[in-house]
Amino acid sequence: MVPKIAVQQKGISVADQNATPIRVGLLGAGTVGSQTARLIVEQKDELAARIGRPIELTGVACLDPKETERFPWIDQSIVTTDTMSVATNSDIVIELIGGTTVARKFVLAAIESGASVVTANKALLAKYGPEIYAAAEAKGVDIYFEAAVGGAIPFLRPLRESLVGDKVTSMLGIVNGTTNYILDEMTVKGLQFDDVLKDAQAKGYAEADPTGDIEGYDAANKAAIMATLGFHTSVTIDDVSVEGITNITADDIAAATAEHKVIKLLAVVENGEAGVSARVYPALIDENHPLASVHGSFNAIFVKAEAADDLMFYGRGAGGAPTASAVVGDVVTVARHIAAGCTGPSIPLYKDLKKAPINASKAAFAVRFLIHDKPGVLAAIATEFARNGVSINGVNQDLKPSLKAPGYDGEVQQLRLVTHATDEITLRETVKAVQALDFVTGQPSILRVLD
């Protein structure tokens, strides 16, 4: 017999409702900050029941307090420009300022004051994560940051807490919505990168300065965090090799489409015999691969672990409300710990794993040359590949019979090769050698091919 009534009477008791609320301070009231405030204020009773003690938004710090007047759920009397005061007078500090300089200062000050910290700041953690994790552990407070990778997707917590009995060997995912949107638009509309980027900026899907997204640094920050948590070792943004999508042309997309593939920007982290690697690069993916159907602002991450085998996590990687869902989930977790008088697990980076050299990992590459076709071209190119020990898996010379190459008067053809698995250094040397042949012109395109 299940004692139904006893169970249903549980939750927050009268005594608990009268307990001193846990003070929550919010640094930054932009898109995510305002939605975070809304969830905390509007769900006050629900959250109190789930925590076992009330929580209260007691401070909101932002550069321009007028901005918060748009949000009716924010009590204007708690809005201030004095960020340090909010950072050091709360039980839980939510850092949504972004950037690495002042954010680091306020996060460390909050920890030093004894507050637990929830942040969505991937750049901060990719650069100073190990320092911040150590500071939180030394002070005995929590640091949670689910929203930093994959937005609303519960991914970092499962990685940190659910897969902790297993050995994670690799992770691979689409973790940047802006580049995913741009590549989608190029694919669907056949447009060039620059045109799609301008349109995305006009629609607010890309920042005025899009460098961090399109050059792959945002994804690289996420890769650093994923590798650090998954492999229990310090991996910072400086350890990540980064290639963005600015060189992807409409011709690349057309060639991919013709071969039933799509181009996606991937973050890939691996823990292999050669060491730990973290990379961001655009890759060709078969149109039937689950990642091929991840569109727009959605993110998806594959995880491979020794015992669990393959796992995938999918959801919205951006947007105010979805990101706020992850932030408030962290706030509730931290608040439960405070109510229970303890902290969650720290992040022990107990392994000093070496970083794998760039040529340790092998992949198939698709290389596209622009050539002035004449007899012997294929033989000459194939000879260069053979000389460098790069084995060719397939050749296609008819993808697009003729097009104009910049700086070249005659008609050119595309010659597209797909290699067997090779390392990137050898591949790039081979491409350089081919590029020196007199019938080759324009810029070659080099893309990894996902297995």
Place this chain on the structure above:
Amino acid sequence: MVPKIAVQQKGISVADQNATPIRVGLLGAGTVGSQTARLIVEQKDELAARIGRPIELTGVACLDPKETERFPWIDQSIVTTDTMSVATNSDIVIELIGGTTVARKFVLAAIESGASVVTANKALLAKYGPEIYAAAEAKGVDIYFEAAVGGAIPFLRPLRESLVGDKVTSMLGIVNGTTNYILDEMTVKGLQFDDVLKDAQAKGYAEADPTGDIEGYDAANKAAIMATLGFHTSVTIDDVSVEGITNITADDIAAATAEHKVIKLLAVVENGEAGVSARVYPALIDENHPLASVHGSFNAIFVKAEAADDLMFYGRGAGGAPTASAVVGDVVTVARHIAAGCTGPSIPLYKDLKKAPINASKAAFAVRFLIHDKPGVLAAIATEFARNGVSINGVNQDLKPSLKAPGYDGEVQQLRLVTHATDEITLRETVKAVQALDFVTGQPSILRVLD
């Protein structure tokens, strides 16, 4: 500057290594139990570093101790048939016995003795979950059960801890590998249910007594647990409406394939205005839907939450090592709590939500009748549907021009209708009325169509 050296020296200190190990008792040494023991023993040092204190397998209870001799990593001196002794002399008890009677006894005894419990037992939790959660909370110990739904997939913990700042409105998934395998085989090979089942039993993919899987009860147990955790209310197996796959015929599969659809057994839980519902039923899914490509023992669960929007979790739902990964992840979590001298969040079922009546939710249905064709048949059937207020979205009378119906001498045709959204009770009454018409024969097939 990141203080790298300080960070890398962390992890388990000499003092911690000499600390009294946390005692782990294992009840049941079958497929999952033996793999769980392997991960705990083989990864001893890794787990100690992640926990901050050593853990040690101090007891293994099983009915036949000889069985454990196959597993070289299990120290035979700790194997016993005295299950109660292991259950009440451990800091963490892992229950992998299965069933609801003795498992409940040992789990409650373990909790009463002050042990935290990790279990993979969905039947136990679907029946006695609220009692067990309350007992654990009252005693101040942990109860974790990630492996009970979705096998290796970190799903219940994210639901319980990451989405706790959001409002989950519905969940829908493939959570039973045996039925998924059978439906896959029927689809690929065009075989009848009984033949595929026999083959699956011969290969060990289905139990000798497959009732729990094929009648949908295993999925129903999981639906009850999902609804309880997601909606913070008590939902037990008795609250779940269950329809298995034993009525699915090769003709159903052929009809689905012809319309570019697949049939999958779904667990669906919803928290709507009419109340909470938990259902298991086979449904027609478009072949492009992400769930259509979930094959064999893989599971996938979609979650819809107010702020997070759509999420999906995917991975291996069964198998010794994958399930053990989830179990050991829970063990490490509980061990971290013990090392820190606290417990994780309890499971407060603070809501007394009413159960939605069966006709509260509407869906499109695909209905297949066997008919003896003659003029006026379609008009007569359409009239019955109209009389019951069920709107028809599409009709197909040519799927399979002729076949033999059991107990009917003449040739029969299939007539297949797809309705607009309607409630199940009205639909079944309509089908019954049509079935009474003299030109209708055999058994009708009724399948929900997923949006």
